[in-house]
Amino acid sequence: MKAKPNPVKNPYFAGTILGVVLFAAFALTHSGLGASGAIARIHVAFTKLFWPSHVDCVGTFATMGAGDHNALDHASIFLLLGTFAGGMLSAWLNGRMKVEVIKGPKITKVQRLIFALLGGIIMGYGARFARGCTSGQALSGGAVLSLGSWAFMFSVFIGGYAIAYFVRRLWAD
Amino acid sequence: MLPIDISAELGKYGGYAIFFLLGSGFGIALELAGFGDSRRLAAQFYLKDMTVLKTMFTGIIVACLLIFLSSAIGWLDFSLIAVNQTFLWPGIVGGLIMGVGFIIGGYCPGTSIVATASLKLDGLSFLVGATIGAGLFGESLPSFENFWNSSYTERYLVSDWLGWSIGATVFAVTILALVMFYGAEKIEEFFKNKDTGNEWTWKIKKRSYIYGAGILIAVAALVWSIGQPDPIRKWKIMESKYASQLSSKAVFIHPLEYVKTYNEATIKLVTLDLRTSHDFEIFHLSGAENVKLNDLLNTKVVAPLAQLPPQGVVVLIADNDSISVKAWKYLKVQGVLNLYILENGLHNWNNLFAGKTISGKTFNLASPPSELLEQFPKDSYVTKIKIGSKKRAGGLCS
Numbered sequence: 368m369k370a371k372p373n374p375v376k377n378p379y380f381a382g383t384i385l386g387v388v389l390f391a392a393f394a395l396t397h398s399g400l401g402a403s404g405a406i407a408r409i410h411v412a413f414t415k416l417f418w419p420s421h422v423d424c425v426g427t428f429a430t431m432g433a434g435d436h437n438a439l440d441h442a443s444i445f446l447l448l449g450t451f452a453g454g455m456l457s458a459w460l461n462g463r464m465k466v467e468v469i470k471g472p473k474i475t476k477v478q479r480l481i482f483a484l485l486g487g488i489i490m491g492y493g494a495r496f497a498r499g500c501t502s503g504q505a506l507s508g509g510a511v512l513s514l515g516s517w518a519f520m521f522s523v524f525i526g527g528y529a530i531a532y533f534v535r536r537l538w539a540d
Numbered sequence: 541m542l543p544i545d546i547s548a549e550l551g552k553y554g555g556y557a558i559f560f561l562l563g564s565g566f567g568i569a570l571e572l573a574g575f576g577d578s579r580r581l582a583a584q585f586y587l588k589d590m591t592v593l594k595t596m597f598t599g600i601i602v603a604c605l606l607i608f609l610s611s612a613i614g615w616l617d618f619s620l621i622a623v624n625q626t627f628l629w630p631g632i633v634g635g636l637i638m639g640v641g642f643i644i645g646g647y648c649p650g651t652s653i654v655a656t657a658s659l660k661l662d663g664l665s666f667l668v669g670a671t672i673g674a675g676l677f678g679e680s681l682p683s684f685e686n687f688w689n690s691s692y693t694e695r696y697l698v699s700d701w702l703g704w705s706i707g708a709t710v711f712a713v714t715i716l717a718l719v720m721f722y723g724a725e726k727i728e729e730f731f732k733n734k735d736t737g738n739e740w741t742w743k744i745k746k747r748s749y750i751y752g753a754g755i756l757i758a759v760a761a762l763v764w765s766i767g768q769p770d771p772i773r774k775w776k777i778m779e780s781k782y783a784s785q786l787s788s789k790a791v792f793i794h795p796l797e798y799v800k801t802y803n804e805a806t807i808k809l810v811t812l813d814l815r816t817s818h819d820f821e822i823f824h825l826s827g828a829e830n831v832k833l834n835d836l837l838n839t840k841v842v843a844p845l846a847q848l849p850p851q852g853v854v855v856l857i858a859d860n861d862s863i864s865v866k867a868w869k870y871l872k873v874q875g876v877l878n879l880y881i882l883e884n885g886l887h888n889w890n891n892l893f894a895g896k897t898i899s900g901k902t903f904n905l906a907s908p909p910s911e912l913l914e915q916f917p918k919d920s921y922v923t924k925i926k927i928g929s930k931k932r933a934g935g936l937c938s
Binding site for chain 2: 375376378379380381382383384385386387388389390391392393394395396397398399400402403406407409410413414425426427428442443445446447448449450451452453454455456457458459461463464465466467468469470471476479480481482483484485486487488489490491492493494495496497498499500501502503504505506507508509510511512513514515516517518519520521522523524525526527528529530531534535537538
């Protein structure tokens, strides 16, 4: 572990790696990358532990994990595990592996955790609404020129910019 | 030829291993860009640090150029690549919701995984929230399910919408990205943030950016000038992959198998009749569509065929098997699955069923019922139709 983290890479360099990985994903599996589908599957698997009959009743849950079908037995889960492992490896090699709460200086750690949870809930909801997140829709769909993905991508930016002013305290210096 | 179906090559768990490796590459790329840090992601929306836009669009353009360049030179069959289905309005509404979640939570689902992996507790909190949010969506969906399934097109490319060729669209998208990169650099100069902005490994010279942009433009121009292969050129590239299905007669079906398929409730049968419209009017099978061979080069005609559900079957009928073989080639390379030819067209049709009656009654020759099959010995034909269960669309988001 290094005392001081390495600076991050040039965004165009990181983006080029991202693009090559994305191309490899299409070439080897004929679909792109994604994250939110796996997150929804984790939710279904978790719900099933406590309330299996409910999974069978809700349409979108049932398609992933009804009956004796294991919601986690799916390629997207292994993609998520890989993303986790890759992120961990790179953070470790670059000295960024550190228990911390990343936040703007004007809010407390607890506030930041609450807003992260809230933002996560909104994002998780929106990602299912849009049938994919910034990885699965914007990145993957964008690269294969899907019209819906491009419309989605711009609306994510519009949604963010529209609200940014009102929550500026979260991120202010 | 790409894409490889890795799960078919390596088995289910071998496929999972590849997905794990691809995910690792994805995680490394996101982490290297600094996306484990919510401040850097949020700064995008305060114009202080445009890393999100730059990284994302570089990724999109690089992948896009690689995909369509490989397709142009015949290394990759784009018709087999999963294109996210377009649900235009639900996508836009979902995107707006996600934008709000993005700026409040500081991550998106993929980056929160990377943040959690590098022990950022706010990333973990976000990830837990996203899991809850996915659940809430499923619970609330029944109240707006009609909207959620509205404005749907299975495979709708930006190029279809613009009415341009794919090559021209790729070129335009590349130029758009470069203009955005230029704008992003200029904006950052104004709003530079000492915490996150402009803190890169290499301080590269302006000239390197111009070279980089030059390479992208050159590749995009190459993609445009070669063009995407039309079905005739594509067949030449892909002949070795599919020709055996024709030579072994594996895709020629017997009229009795047609009757069986026609009466199968679970199969969506599309019958394309390539004979002259005069002959078609005299007699045609019930439900058949009269098309010309050249129609099958028109993407508007072919798109619905390539987008049939997995249990869709397309059968070609012509006066001459050389015409139906040609049609089969055109459609096969455009991604039509479960594609068959009615052997000898309708030449044997009347003879085969001549004199047959069902419980003493005659029947309509254009739509023979399944009871008819009982009057033929079981081994009078070889079953050829196999329904592939694989559906290409959907991808990993579902």
